[in-house]
Amino acid sequence: MKSLTKAYRPISWPMLGAGGDTGSWRVHRPVVDVQKCTKCQFCWAYCPEAVIDRHEIIIDYRYCKGCGVCAVECPTGAISMEKEE
Amino acid sequence: MKTAQVIMATGANAAAQAVKYARVDVVPGYPITPQTSIMEYMASMVENDELNARFIPVEGEHSAMAAAVAASAAGARVFTATSSNGLLYMHEVLHMASGGRLPVVMCNVNRGIFAPWTLWSDHQDSMAQRDTGWIQYHCSSNQEVFNTILQAYRVAEQINIPIMVNFDGFAISHCLMPLTLPPQEDIDQFLPPHKPEWRLDPANPSSFSNVTMAAEYAPFRQMLSDDIIASIPLVKQAAQEYKEATGMWDGDTIDTYRLEDAEVVAFAINSMAAELKLSVDILREQGIKAGLLRPRLYLPFPAEDIIAALPQNAQVMVLDRNYNFGHPGGILASELKSVLFGRRNDITVKNRVMGIGGIDLTRRFMAAEIRAMMDE
DSSP: OTTOSGGGSOEEOOOTTTTOOGGGGOSEEEEEOTTTOOOOOHHHHHOTTOOBOTTTOOBOTTTOOOOOHHHHHOTTOOEEEEEOO | OOOOEEEEEOHHHHHHHHHHHTTOSEEEEOOOTTTHHHHHHHHHHHHTTSSOOEEEEOSSHHHHHHHHHHHHHTTOOBEEEEOHHHHHHHHHHHHHHHHTTOOOEEEEEEOOOSSSOOOSOOSHHHHTTGGGSOEEEEOSSHHHHHHHHHHHHHHHHHHTOOEEEEEETTTTTTOOEEEEEOOHHHHHHHSOOOOOSOOOOTTSOOEESOOOOHHHHHHHHHHHHHHHHHHHHHHHHHHHHHHHHHSOOOOSSEEEESOTTOSEEEEOOTHHHHHHHHHHHHHHHTTOOEEEEEESEEESOOHHHHHHHSOTTOEEEEEESSOOTTSSSOHHHHHHHHHHTTTOTTOEEEEEEOOGGGOOOOHHHHHHHHHHHHTO
16 A cells, blocks of 8 residues: 555656657658748648757757658758768 | 335346446446346436436447546546456456556456357356456345445545456346345445546646556556555455445455354355355254355455464365366365465365356255265
């Protein structure tokens, strides 16, 4: 009965980085060409990790896994995938 | 002041009445013989506004338990029921309910499992769920089914572990017996509304049962194991408080009959243990000092209460309605021996498997079996 605290049940609360430093998995990084970007927000909408800022198209590389969905969906080809060092 | 009311009810009706008294919020259900009539009662109670609950007809037992898990995680008081292969189909999600520490209460109406098909009772279905982390009661009468479901909610919601209330198909589920229905007010006092300290809530988002690393996973499993054993005092307390509220008593972790001076002790669970009281009387008339020890609580196995209750030098005749495959007898005998080993070396344990697939267990048959076991 001493274990009857919040910790006995497998619950997690959402917070930035709760899943760890997932950006370290990345093989290719998306790079935005600001000249081609029209701020249409497609990349923001499609990003499965929600690491792209909606208005400034800044990618949070701490959590971006490099899946490349944003590069595929970008209508102006403003995002290219570059191999990580 | 309202008084108790007595009706004639089948075990299935007794179970449904208890669910109504518990003011359950959500009932996911899928029919399977011999449990089907419980779900029919539940559907009709919801349809007729006798019970303010959501009845969810699902496409199978796996979904029934999944819906029960989800509703319980959302803070609802939940009930479902199944039998036999339906219980086996739930198996994966049973672990989700216990590991998720959700106080789901479910009836399992015991029925043998395939192959070959059988519709009638034995205990292989619930015994096969022994290691799912559920607490298990086994009931021996319609009234006990009613009483135990209400006690099960009390215990489950105190310790956040799901509870399976088992009773035999047909012998209990389909036979009429007088059923005492206490005043609703007494039950409301005994079983207050379910107010979980955590629930899935869109206003305060949380995620449930994420991936854990070993360092987190292992303590969760240890806590579940510890808390299942820690439920024993709560089971006793619930039985005592229920008695104070309603005057009804079926035993707490165990039930005994003419046990104090017994030299030969019948040891069995579920409906056959009710019939065994009559077998004990037959044996007593024949000059044999017989008695009965019936675990009401099968899991956690009430080790200390059994050790304390067994008379000195008793021969314990374990009558198992299941097979312990890989061993010559049944599972109850195995459990009992593991408890007695090194602690009660005065006790002799003998074991027979009987009543498989609904073979009728009469008082005379079981008395004769016990006599034969004495000569072994």
